[in-house]
Amino acid sequence: MPATPKSRLWPQPWLESLQIALRTPVTRVRTDDPASTVHPHVKEITWEGGFLGGVTLPLSDSLTALIGGRGTGKSTAVESLRYVLDLEPIGDRAKLDHADFVRKVLQDATRVSVVIEVVHPSRQEYRIDRTVPDPPIVRDAAGTVLKQSPLDLLGAIEIFS
Numbered sequence: 001m002p003a004t005p006k007s008r009l010w011p012q013p014w015l016e017s018l019q020i021a022l023r024t025p026v027t028r029v030r031t032d033d034p035a036s037t038v039h040p041h042v043k044e045i046t047w048e049g050g051f052l053g054g055v056t057l058p059l060s061d062s063l064t065a066l067i068g069g070r071g072t073g074k075s076t077a078v079e080s081l082r083y084v085l086d087l088e089p090i091g092d093r094a095k096l097d098h099a100d101f102v103r104k105v106l107q108d109a110t111r112v113s114v115v116i117e118v119v120h121p122s123r124q125e126y127r128i129d130r131t132v133p134d135p136p137i138v139r140d141a142a143g144t145v146l147k148q149s150p151l152d153l154l155g156a157i158e159i160f161s
Contacts, residue, residue: 040154043115043125045084050110051076076105082159084112084130085150106132118153126153 046056052073066074079101082089089098106112111131118124127143128150130136138146138153151157 039119041117041119042081042154043117045077045081046113047080048111048113050106052080053110075101078159080106080112081114083132084114084128084136085154085157085159086130086136087151087157087159102132108132114150116150116153128153 041061042059043061044056044058047053055073057077066077068074079098082098083102083106089095109132111129113127113129116126116128118126125141126146127139127141128136129139136150138148138150140146
């Protein structure tokens with residue numbers, strides 16, 4: 001196939017875009033109806049204290065994009081989600097940056113919470129709370145503290161920032 005002309009403007013399809021999507025088709029190309037596939041869903045994230053104290057951010061069940069200028073909280077939202085779910089960043093530099101973020105932006109006593117919905121074996125909601133510097137606490141819908149970790153409920157999850 002010929003290369004894509006540089007003069008072509010979006011939203012016209014580019015062959016390169018299709019090639020990128022097909023590199024890992026399991027994660028990038030859906031051949032089924034997304035509504036028919038059951039999956040866990042992070043419904044919202046809330047902050048008590050810190051830079052985003054008092055903010056609740058609802059999240060889509062399929063894709064959430066954070067768009068905004070510098071200093072509007074995009075990285076704070078993503079890194080807070082990583083923190084509350086107890087996900088370790090990949091790479092030494094990312095680990096240092098994340099630890100720096102927790103210390104300087106979230107700061108001690110800030111509480112980050114997420115509400116998640118799990119659909120297997122039955123539909124249930126859980127709340128995960130994490131107060132800096134403590135480990136995350138998982139609660140069921142009735143508020144009972146569970147011994148499960150966030151990843152026990154969500155399975156394999158990746159956060160990129």
